[in-house]
Amino acid sequence: MKIFVLGGDGFCGWPTALKLAKENHEVWIIDNLSRRRIDEELESNSLTDIEPIGKRIATARNLGWDIKFWNIDIAKSYGYFAKAVNELQPDAIVHFAEQRAAPYSMLGQTERRYTVDNNITTTHNVLNAIVDHCPSCHLVHLGTMGVYGYSKEMGSIPEGYLDITVKETGEDASILYPTNPGSVYHMTKSMDQLLFQFYNKNWNIHITDLHQGIVWGTQTEETSMDKTLVNRFDYDGIYGTVLNRFISQAATGKNLSVYGTGGQKRAFIHIQDTANCVKLAIENVPDNKKVRILNQVSEVRSVKELAMIISNSYGTPIEFLDNPRKELAENDLAVDNQGLKSLGFQPITLTANLIDDVRYIATEMHKNLKEENILNSPKW
Ligand SMILES: NC(=O)c1ccc[n+]([C@@H]2O[C@H](COP(=O)([O-])OP(=O)(O)OC[C@H]3O[C@@H](n4cnc5c(N)ncnc54)[C@H](O)[C@@H]3O)[C@@H](O)[C@H]2O)c1
Known part of the structure; x- marks a missing residue:
């Protein structure tokens, strides 16, 4: 494809x-490298030494993979993006191109407005390019479990749609599961959902929205094949996801910083499974009768439980800090992930081996760690 x-x-x-290129797909990366620029703006960095995109692509091509790169800002350069879609007629578009850090989206008005402008316009531009130039293309979007606000109020979180009975009429209906975003970033992901519903209803586009859990880990089978392919590893308080932050703290002799009581339950997935699930979603195209929503999640754990696993493995003390975020101190959570499992997904769950892999990288890359960035999350 x-x-x-x-x-x-x-x-x-x-x-x-x-992963897709290794599986013999023809891959076109489109990226405006804004994430690298945000690192400069925040005086932050990946813990791993990531190579410039040109070098990454050259190595991948030397391994025999069909992969190319196009630098396009999808929010600002609709014409270039639409031209690429028109000329190349992709079978599938995987859409990861959004500002994805909740803390970044809550820094101030510049970041709040940037996150809305960038994320909503990017998604809307992608949909328009498909409608006008390649209507049979399958759009696979990376959404997040975070849109639902983490609660078990309505039972286990289903895959996108909630079956209800309308009190007044007694009729059964299936509605989009209500969102309850906790940050401007999560709000943009909730708005993406409505764009998908409308474009699917009006133009019958094939859409899969993958509601992903918090990703942990760094390397995959493919990124480990050459030093220059190494993946980025965010450890800071703004972009670093919780488990990676704990692991880099353990690897560098710092206490594990748990926000609040650590009773917040979240859904997690390993980075290798992200790649595996997207491949499964692409290779199993849904019909265009409704948007297919799948929970891309391996397991649910509490933040304290994660901290205990690492603390027990490495003897690192846990420190409980005031929670900088407006969120429930404790919550229960259950998530249905049958959709991807029915396509063949076999989740990788947290084990000591996997944590050791990440810890090895964090130890090796200690030289790059900027300690002052570990706890630089804004309060909201
Ligand atoms: N990392 C996680 O834990 C996680 C969890 C759930 C969902 N997701 C979703 O997965 C997607 C990818 O997340 P990530 O962790 O890889 O984020 P990332 O910031 O590392 O990658 C996003 C990429 O998109 C590019 N980009 C942003 N705006 C663009 C634009 N206008 N035009 C072209 N390129 C643009 C950036 O330069 C960057 O390379 C996001 O949409 C995010 O919401 C991630």
């Missing part, structure tokens, strides 16, 4: 692009 990977230079996009 010919596949566009939008945001293919990022943490999830790069390993996914390599």
Whole structure:
């Protein structure tokens, strides 16, 4: 298949692009490298030494993989993007190209407005390019479990749609599961959902929305094949996801910083599974009768439980800090992930071996760690 990977230079996009190319798909990465620029703006960095995109692509091509790169800002350069879709006629477009850090989206008005402008316009531009130039193309979007606000109020979180009975009429109905975003970033993902519903209803586009859990881990089978393919590893308080942050703290002799009581339950997935699930979604095209929504999740754990696993393995003390975020101190959570499992997904769950892999990288890359960035999350 010919596949566009939008945001293919990022943490999830790069390993996914390599996985698809290794599976003999023709891969076109489209990225404006904004994530690298945000690192400069925040005086932050990946813990791993990531190579410039040109070098990454050259190595991947030397391994025999059909992969190319196009630098396009999808939010600002609709004409270039639409031209690429028109000329190349992709079978599938995987859309990772959004500003994805909740803390970044809550820094101030510049970041709030940037996150809305960038994320909503990017998604809307992608839909327009498909409608006008390649209507049979399958759009696979990376959404997040975070849109639902983490609660078990309505039972286990289903895959996108909630079956209800309308009190007044007694009629049964299936509605989009209500969102309850906790940050401007999560709000943009909730708005993406409505764009998908409308474009699917009006133009019958094939759409899969993957509601992903928090990703942990760094390397995949493909990124480990050459030093220059190494994936990015965010450890800071703004972009670093919780488990990776704990592991880099353990590897560098710092206490594990748990926000609040650590009773917040979240859904998690390993980076290798991100790539595996996107491949499964692409290779199993849904019909266009409704948007297919799948929960891309391996397991649910509490933040404290994660901290205990690492603390028990490495003897690192746990420190409980005031929670900088407005969120429930404790919550219960259950998530249905039958959809991807029915397509063949076999989740990788947290084990000491896997944590050791990540810890090895964090130890090796200690030289790059900027301690002052570990706890630089804004309060909201
Ligand atoms: N990392 C996670 O834990 C996680 C969890 C759930 C969902 N997701 C979703 O997966 C997607 C990818 O996340 P990630 O962790 O790889 O993020 P990332 O920031 O590492 O990657 C995003 C990429 O998109 C590019 N990009 C952003 N705006 C663009 C634009 N206008 N035009 C072209 N390129 C643009 C960036 O340069 C970057 O390379 C996001 O949409 C995110 O919401 C991630």
